[in-house]
Amino acid sequence: MTAQPELDFSAQNRKRVSDAERLALIESRANDLRDTLKGRGWVKSKTLFSEGFTDRELRDIVEHNKTGSILSYPGSPGYKLFDEATLDEIAHSKSLKNQGETMVNRWMIYQRRLHGHIPRDPA
Numbered sequence: 001m002t003a004q005p006e007l008d009f010s011a012q013n014r015k016r017v018s019d020a021e022r023l024a025l026i027e028s029r030a031n032d033l034r035d036t037l038k039g040r041g042w043v044k045s046k047t048l049f050s051e052g053f054t055d056r057e058l059r060d061i062v063e064h065n066k067t068g069s070i071l072s073y074p075g076s077p078g079y080k081l082f083d084e085a086t087l088d089e090i091a092h093s094k095s096l097k098n099q100g101e102t103m104v105n106r107w108m109i110y111q112r113r114l115h116g117h118i119p120r121d122p123a
Contacts, residue, residue: 023064029053030061034069034081041084042077074099 017025036051037043045058058079062072071082073093080089112118 026057026060026064029057030065030070033058033061033079037070037079037081037084039084042080044078048079 033048033053036048036053045053045055048058049055058072062070062079069082070079071085071090071093072079074095076089076092082090109118113120
């Protein structure tokens with residue numbers, strides 16, 4: 001595994017990382033995660049934190065994982081290799097679709113209120 005670099009947020013040391021560099025780093029860490037998960041079943045994020053991953057990294061890895069090789073979803077017991085998951089475990093990933101629909105519905109409510117289609121709550 002690669003070590004997590006120390007970050008300096010002062011203006012003079014702020015270096016913009018290109019999207020390509022960021023995606024390359026995420027893919028590299030995805031390889032590390034796949035190696036870490038192999039043969040271990042579900043692995044909790046807390047365990048992965050102790051093995052050098054950060055919460056942000058884990059979310060980025062799963063979000064940008066175009067092959068779907070790493071399984072994780074709301075309510076899952078952690079992270080697992082897709083190829084090692086049961087059909088039932090994969091079926092539970094439907095919670096992602098449900099969560100997405102809920103988020104879009106909330107956004108629509110905000111848009112309707114913004115444009116005056118939903119009255120304000122009484123004072």
